Amino acid sequence: MRNLVLSFMTLGLLVGTAAADDKKAPPAAADKGNGKVKVYDFSGDTIEGDLIKPEGSTVDARDFAKHASLIRIRTNFIPEIIKSAEDL
Secondary structure (H helix, E strand, O other): OHHHHHHHHHHHHHHHHHHHOOOOOOOHHHHHOOOOOOOOOOOOOOOOOOOOOOOOOOOOOOOOOOOOOOOOOOOOHHHHHHHHHHHO
């Protein structure tokens, strides 16, 4: 009973604190439409560089062995079910 009263009191304090905060946070869309636009111009820049790739021969991965399936289809399954039903 004591725990129930304490939990209701705690809940009441939290709800009261949340209701007292009356200022609203601006929506995320309002931050993007503030009217400031930045334009970056890279037309005069020349980018030079070399392609870096590993040297040496490539190593191929080993192929996995092909095995037969471990699942065997039982051909005598239906007669066994009928036989077990007859035993009941």
